[in-house]
Amino acid sequence: MTIMNPIEVTLMSMQRFNLIPLQEAIDILGVSRSTFDRWRKLKQLPFVKIGKEILIDKKELEQWVRLHAVSLQNPVFTAGASSTVSTQESPTLTVGYQSGTAHMWTSLIMKELGWLEEELAAANPSRVVQVKWFDGANGAVLLQGMVGGSIQIASLGDYPIVLGASLCQTFPAFKPVLIAFDGKTSGGQGISLILRKGLEPSDISEICGWSLTSAAQSSAGRRLSKLLQSLGGGGDQVIHKEMDESMAGIVKRKIAGCAMWEPYISLVNYHGVGNVLFQEGIGEDYLTGVVADERWVHHHEGDTIAYLKAHLRVHAFIRNDPDAAAELISRIKGIPVEIAVAIMTKVRWDASFYTKDMNSLAQLYQENGAVHTSTLSKLQDTRWNGDYLQQAIKALNLPQLDRHPLEGDWSAEQLY
Structure with missing residues (x-):
């Protein structure tokens, strides 16, 4: 007679009763843990608790999705809403992020902690915003979603930021604007x-x-x-x-x-x-940033500021407690904690605009043929907007930034 250990028994039971682990259900829905927990409490999302483990019946989950989604082809979930609110009456904010790019782990952590939903609710408790998260393999995929209107805010690397500007010539209605920087490293490190x-x-x-x-x-x-x-x-x-x-x-x-x-x-x-081959990195500074559609930002200033507040909070979290941030990344991505810590401590998590950053982008614009001038004033007028970042900084009671890009090298004292 073969004696199975408790782990084997649990796995067999899960398969027999069509149960899946909590994290797998969260991944299927594409939401954060806090949003999932809120749905369990407010929207009666079905679950089974065995000891300390939370398991989900996959068939019941599918039925729950059908009940709460607008359609099976385009399911939209309401974060933090009561079950009496129609999803069709709620605005949608879709965030594009890249979980496979360390310099843009800000969005991944934000999603997991539920801080965007939290800031949106704090900005207007009576208004429910549906938050959707799209994990793109690269920036080009996210740009495609932004051009099509299915993604409103996205985290992009420096070259996709420039590529977005060049797409304005092909798609005049598409006007991406850089509203904050994300992870940065000097000299191409990363x-x-x-x-x-x-x-x-x-x-x-x-x-x-x-x-x-x-x-x-x-x-x-x-x-x-x-x-x-x-x-x-x-x-x-x-x-x-x-x-x-x-x-x-x-x-x-x-x-x-x-x-x-x-x-x-x-x-x-x-x-x-x-x-x-190049431990020190390749090329000039590696910059990543947050890009949004200009028209959407103009009509959704409150949502834009809420996102940037969450963005700044995550930056502070990573800088102040890299071990905790690394443990979270390790759990989500399966990366050894020590590797995650080493990576995150090498990155400058800073949303602020510097003249050197804008000049780096201007050089890329020129190389890409998107802009036929490298003057900073031209770039300021058409490609970025720091006003919303300033408002987010003010709302968080942080030291105020000048509305113009900061001069000189990156400052160790001024980090956002």
């Missing part, structure tokens, strides 16, 4: 070229003949193309693949290498599955 294990060029120019990949229309892909061009190669030789696919290709030795961002670089080092 982006590097990873080669498969055992592959080391005797001369750096050798890489021009190798099969190299990176995400399409990405900050990493752009830097790799520039590097190859500087070595006499062709920037167009880069093969477009998502990070996970490239990571698998490196491990299985199917590709020579890939231009990657964190946390992939640190994970390669941690597991010893490849070689980091």
Whole structure:
């Protein structure tokens, strides 16, 4: 007779009764833990509690979704609303984020903690906003959603920010505006070229003949193309693949290498599955930011400020308690805590605008052909708006920022 341990018994019971773990149900719904708990209390979302474990019957969850969604094709959930409120009467805010990019983990943490919903409710308790979260593989995917109107706010890397500006020429109705910065690192740190294990060029120019990949229309892909061009190669030789696919290709030795961002670089080092060719990073400062559609922002100033308040709170949380933030990332993404801590402490979590940041973007605009002038005044007029960030800072009783970009290098004292 085979004796099963308690874990095996629990797994068999879950399969028999069609039960799924709490985190799996949260992932299916695409919401934060706090929103899920609120739905359990206010909207009678069905659950089963066995000891300390909360389990969800998948069939009952599907029935609950049908009951509370506008349609099966486009389910929309009401965060923090009572069951008597019709979802059709509530405005929707869809946030695009990239859980696979460490410099933009702000949105992932915000989603998990439920701070956006909290700030929206605090701004207007009588108004219910439906918050949806879309996890994009890269910035180009998120831009596509913004152009189509399905995403209102998104976290993007510096090159996708510039790409969004260039799309204005093709889609005049689409006017993206940068409303805050996110994670920053100097000198291109956080982006590097990873080669498969055992592959080391005797001369750096050798890489021009190798099969190299990176995400399409990405900050990493752009830097790799520039590097190859500087070595006499062709920037167009880069093969477009998502990070996970490239990571698998490196491990299985199917590709020579890939231009990657964190946390992939640190994970390669941690597991010893490849070689980091440029430990110091590639290129100039690596910037990420929060972009929104200008027309939407104009008509939803309160929601915009609520988002930025949550954004600033997460930045403070990461800076003040990186261990707690890393534990949260570890639980969500399965990344070792020590790796998450090491990555997050290297990033400058700062929403404020600096002249050097705007000049870096202006240079990218010029390279991309989106803007035919690099003057800062032109960029200020058309590509960014710091007024909403100022209002969020004021609402949180933080030291006020000047409405113009800060001069000089990044300040250790002024962090937002």
